[in-house]
Amino acid sequence: MNDAQGRGLTRRSALAASAGAMCFAFASPVRATPDKMQDVIKAFTGGKPVTEGRVTFEITLLVENGNSVPLSVQVESPMKARDHVTRIGIFNEKNPLPDVAIFHLTPRCGRAQVATRMRLNDSQMITAIAEMSDGTFWSATSEVIVTLPACVED
Amino acid sequence: MATRALINIPKGARRGDIIEIKTLLSHPMETGFRTGTDGQLVPRDIIEKFVCTYNGEVVFSADLHPSVTANPFISFTTVAMESGALVFAWTDNHGKTQVQTARIDVA
Numbered sequence: 001m002n003d004a005q006g007r008g009l010t011r012r013s014a015l016a017a018s019a020g021a022m023c024f025a026f027a028s029p030v031r032a033t034p035d036k037m038q039d040v041i042k043a044f045t046g047g048k049p050v051t052e053g054r055v056t057f058e059i060t061l062l063v064e065n066g067n068s069v070p071l072s073v074q075v076e077s078p079m080k081a082r083d084h085v086t087r088i089g090i091f092n093e094k095n096p097l098p099d100v101a102i103f104h105l106t107p108r109c110g111r112a113q114v115a116t117r118m119r120l121n122d123s124q125m126i127t128a129i130a131e132m133s134d135g136t137f138w139s140a141t142s143e144v145i146v147t148l149p150a151c152v153e154d
Numbered sequence: 155m156a157t158r159a160l161i162n163i164p165k166g167a168r169r170g171d172i173i174e175i176k177t178l179l180s181h182p183m184e185t186g187f188r189t190g191t192d193g194q195l196v197p198r199d200i201i202e203k204f205v206c207t208y209n210g211e212v213v214f215s216a217d218l219h220p221s222v223t224a225n226p227f228i229s230f231t232t233v234a235m236e237s238g239a240l241v242f243a244w245t246d247n248h249g250k251t252q253v254q255t256a257r258i259d260v261a
Contacts, residue, residue, distance in 0.1 A: 068223045092221060096187050099219040103230070108213040110172035110233035116216075117223040119185075 037091050037098040041129065044089045044102070045137045050129055055088075055140035057128045063120060066150040072115035075130040075138065079105075085112040087131040094124040095150075119150035157181055159254040161242060166259045167234035175206070176229045179244050179252070185220035201226055203245040209238040234260045 041050070059071040077085045084107045090100040103114045112130065123145045130138045162176040179201065186198025198220070205215040214230045232240075237260045245251045 070227075072229075095221045096185070097219055097221060099217075100221040101219060102217040104215040104217075105230075106213055108208065108211065108233055108235075109231055111231045113231050114216075115227070115229035117227045118221050119223055 034093045034098075037093040037127070040098040041089075041091055041127070044087075044091075044129060045131070048135070048137055050137040050139045052139055052141075054138040055128050055130050057126070057140040057142045059126060059142050059144055061142070061144060063144055063146045065148050066120035066122075066146040067148075068117050069120050069144070069146075070115065070117050071126070072113070073128045073130075073140075075112035077112045077130075077132065079107050079110055079112055081107045082133070084109075084133050085130050086133055088112070088114055089129045089131075090116075090118070091127045091129070092118075092120070092124055094122040095119065096121065100126075120144060120146045121149050122146060157252065159242065159244070159252065161240075161254055161256045163240065163256050163258060166261060168261050169234060169236070171234045172231050173234050173258075174229065174231050175240070176227070177204075177206075177242055178225055178227045180225055181244070181246075183218075183220065183222060183224045183226060187220070198247060200247055201244045202247050203243075204228055205243045205245075206230070206232070207241045207243075208232060209236065234258065236260050 054076045056074040060069065063069050073088055075085045085105045088103045091098050092100055100118050101116055105112055125141055125143050127139055127141045157180040160178040164173050167173050181201055182199060184196055184199040188196050190196045200220055201218050203217060206213055213232045216228055218226060237258060240256045240258055242254045243251050
């Protein structure tokens, strides 16, 4: 036992490290996403850079029924005339079409907070992107695992 | 396309309050990707546009795609400014629009 600790790398620590690496791989934004979603996001942002942050994305991580998945998006913003969220776009990578919905907000909304329900055809990454009145884009991404996908029954 | 629409807003609010609005329209949101029993594609029939106006001013709108569920649910917030009418309009991909109005009393 003392020997194993002395070596610094035990079976347990090696397992923990590899599990941690896997979690990191899933959370990493560099994970390859289908090109169609990237194209649609580029059309939404006009090719401007998107920064991760300021957007809170609430969606169940493990979905039993992909036909109806509640989701909500909140963006940190004062929602005043000079500084507010103008649009919130929601995108997916494995449904037939990459767009889900685009919400147009105004300072009259008071809060940058929207909710809806979407279909999920498969386990995939969902991205929410907010456009601010100053022209910057912010995003949040969530991975969702679906056990019964939508679009299977006719 | 006259179907049932449910609107949930607070009965009354004070000026300046941020109120939450929940809307749900009874609609199939047929994606256009499914085949029917005859083997043919079921034609697309979806709500494409949702607009909420408050005493004539657009406060919130949305573009919807086939990934939104049947009976589309949309929830958002608005600032209670004055008593009046909140008008909700859903437009489908054939250009038909359904309108529903709700009254809000602002103290």
